Amino acid sequence: MLALQLKHGCRRNTLRITTLPQARLRHDNTRSRDPQIGLTTPVPDDHPLRPSPSPFYFAAGYAGWAKRASRPFPPPFFSPPSGSFSDPLSTHNRSQDRRRASVNGHMIRGVTVGDDAVLVSDSLVGANDGVGAWAQRERGCAPLWSRLILHYCAVAAERDGYGGKEGDGEGKPEVLVRYLGEAYEQTKEALSGANEWLGTTTASLALLHYRLDGGGDGGSVRPVVYVAQLGDSKVMVVRPREKRIVFETEEQWHYFDCPRQLGTNSPDTPEGNAVLSTVEVEEDDIVLAMTDGVTDNLWVEEISETAVTSLNGWHEKMREGDDDAEGHLAEGMRYVAQEIVLAARKIAEDPFAGSPFMERAVEEGLAIEGGKPDDISVVAALCKKRKG
Template sequence: MGAQTPVTTSTSTNTRPHLQLYLHRIDRLRDREENWLPYALPKGHARPGRGDEDKVTSVLLSIIYHHAPLPAVVAASPAPDRDGGGNAASDGLVPETTLPVRNGLCAVRQENPATIPASVPESPSGSFSDPLSTHHQSRDKRAFVGGELIRGWTNGDDAVYASDYFICANDGVGAWSMRPRGHAGLWSRLILHFWVAAMQEDITQPRSPGQEYRPDPVKYLQAAYERTLKATSGPSDCQGTTTAAGAQLFYKGDAYDSEAAVPLLYATNLGDGQVMVVRPSIQEMIYKTTEQWHWFDCPRQLGTNSLDTPNDNAVVDLIELEEGDIVLAMSDGVIDNLWEHEIVENVTRSVRRWENGEGGSADGPRYGGANGGMTFVAEELMTAAKVIAQDPFAESPFMEHAVEEGLPMEGGKLDDISVVAALCRRNI
């Protein structure tokens, strides 16, 4: 993210945290099949003109992201068998169902992020029965914090996540790359990681009879903010700020009655990322979050020296979904280059093309973008944003905003481009 940070000073001289991120070269779209869950909870953007039940709603997800215009590389943590990393099928929250999902991942990068020192080595195992007795954490090519794999994926300064019930796109403020201890990509990833962790802890905590779980995304984001401050302070000093945009799937009504349960989306935003809901059946956008700014190109942000906090500044909206709705979590690399109607047209067109047999092989019926279509939807949206971002003569929302501020500018905005696309579908 090429945005500004509202702070300019720092006095700490501590070293960077004992965390580790490695770059892995990716030259293909990677699909991974996961077991999918209903609701996954215990009782779950032409130019101008300008429970435990298997029977409620489920979501199909795809992640596509782009980091400016050069070689294809992505910092990614391979999916573990348990907690952390990317898309854990159920995150250990509820029993698995049989509905599969495929996630797509692709990226191109402009430059490598700052290097983070290796994790603190662990003592060798004292038993041959330990299957990891020859393994050293300092040689592990995955990112750890507090002994736990960091959830999600990193794309430049962006971080994205998708699980059975939650999607997220955080955008680290790139200006921190000019600071000696600045690492916006780490901040966006840690906020994401701890956001999901706090959510999981609340979902799985014991409750008395009659006491029902209700999502509280701002509470989870506040906890994530506080934990990230702690993890990046003291001897682990590392500076940065990030925006946050996430959507948690829940329901209203009777989870035990598939007809009565209505999918309910908790959309949370702080900064200039965006959650958008597109209804392809009527080719309309039915919801989007509102961008939050201090001034032009300086969004509200969480982190070092910023006065913004989730409790004070995050906004949550509740949106009733219908089967076939597509939920998007996007960094500003998308919405700075594509207008709202372009996003809707692109998503709707991609769904129709998928239904007509384009976009690759399907795992089953292709209606509405099911069985692999979200990968195609996200990839097409990312490609459209990338075309404008790389065109110095294009008309773009970012250019329009700059002109409104009296700044001479033309063309798109080169930035990290991250998209998570999710399809709402009833699990029969």
């Protein structure tokens, strides 16, 4: 019974995997071929500034490309007032990105990319992968699940001082799972009753904090990243000066192409299944949060190489233009995220390319070749020390 319940929430079954190459390459020509890009994701205009007590911050940007247009958020999560009596009351055929989505009167944090959602701030980044198969259900809306869980995580982190309030010293890594647990419960409540919408999502979060080495005036402060992972999205830490991967999360699966996920019919919970890691990092390390649209199409070595090469290329361009590279680091990380998205999309649309997804499918005895068309989302964040 468990497997039958989960199958409704998993991405695809073996009948849908073996599609023709022509069908896999089909896309909506009305949408831009350029990735969706940005720096920090929006916060409300009246949002009170509650900076992290950490002396370190993320210079970050994001990029994403959706394999198909996202299902619009339904009312009341996205229902702006009508301009006149002749205007349609429904927002079914309007892009949700044209106006700000809200929950309980508050703007929903983050950005939607197809069924994915990303969150970018100077202390917390995340990438959630909403399971697209829910779009086939009458009340399925996976983007709501992926986005709301990130939203409530951001609110919980802000309220708690990003893992440790000013003067508390070092934080505790387990707070990140607590944030995810609170977000999951609040999302379930928001999407129940009269506003019931079905869906599931993976989750990956990275919170930048710090560690005190030694004591007294001679002690030093070092950055650490707390990572919470549930499912097959991934967090990676890349050290450009050594050109190596410092850390990467491992995917969690129920069975092939059915990752652990939070939401409708899934037994997985943050407290029971999220994997928590504490990663010691250095200034100028790159932290990547990605959905499986990246990792199903690029091997981790390719992701790392693309991140380092694109960052170095961006620095070269800035030097040639005699610009202030340090003052535009977030734009550089946006460029890094965009280059990773473009590299993954190239493989995803190639029916003859080798890919990690194809390799895993062959191991399962499935005749699949080429990349895997999917939503592709990347947050790229550079660890830096605050001035002053």
